[in-house]
Amino acid sequence: MSTIKLSTIRSRVATAIQAISGMNLSPLPYEAFGRTTNSIAHKAFAVGIGGSTARDDRQRPTEGAMLDTDLNVVMAYRIRPLDQLPDVDGGLDLENDIVTALLDRTDSNLYPNLHIKFVSSSRQLTDSGEYMLSTLNFDCLHFIPLQ
Numbered sequence: 594m595s596t597i598k599l600s601t602i603r604s605r606v607a608t609a610i611q612a613i614s615g616m617n618l619s620p621l622p623y624e625a626f627g628r629t630t631n632s633i634a635h636k637a638f639a640v641g642i643g644g645s646t647a648r649d650d651r652q653r654p655t656e657g658a659m660l661d662t663d664l665n666v667v668m669a670y671r672i673r674p675l676d677q678l679p680d681v682d683g684g685l686d687l688e689n690d691i692v693t694a695l696l697d698r699t700d701s702n703l704y705p706n707l708h709i710k711f712v713s714s715s716r717q718l719t720d721s722g723e724y725m726l727s728t729l730n731f732d733c734l735h736f737i738p739l740q
Contacts, residue, residue, distance in 0.1 A: 596657035596738035596739075602664065602707060602733060605703050606666070608702070610691055610695075616637075616687075624641065626726075634671070639667050642662060642664060642665075646662075654739045664730070664733050667727070668687065668688070668691065670684030671724055672718065688727050706736065710734075711729070
């Protein structure tokens with residue numbers, strides 16, 4: 594496996610999610626996603642690169658360092674005030690679409706030098722009850738460049 598930068602992982606994942614109908618990359622980083630304005634929040638998402646842990650493996654400049662890196666995706670789905678369950682189901686289906694897109698091993702643009710594994714998901718309503726925020730957590734196995 595050759596090397597891949599963390600920024601490249603983030604951008605490849607964002608591109609794969611943007612290919613899902615209606616999904617829009619938030620202009621704000623993952624850490625500030627809650628500040629996304631309501632006018633663009635529905636089906637908006639952000640990709641965050643969490644912590645990285647080196648594997649017990651050699652770390653050579655010519656091969657790179659093998660890492661396990663946390664990858665997080667947060668997404669907002671609008672919940673209308675009346676008949677909310679169909680919107681909740683729509684948000685859950687969209688979560689599934691994201692997991693499917695990121696685990697699609699046939700995507701030749703996403704997977705060079707990278708292995709992604711789904712870990713967990715969680716969801717919560719915003720204080721106003723207008724949006725369901727879903728957080729999807731993945732683990733990435735990859736080598737980072739050392740030169």
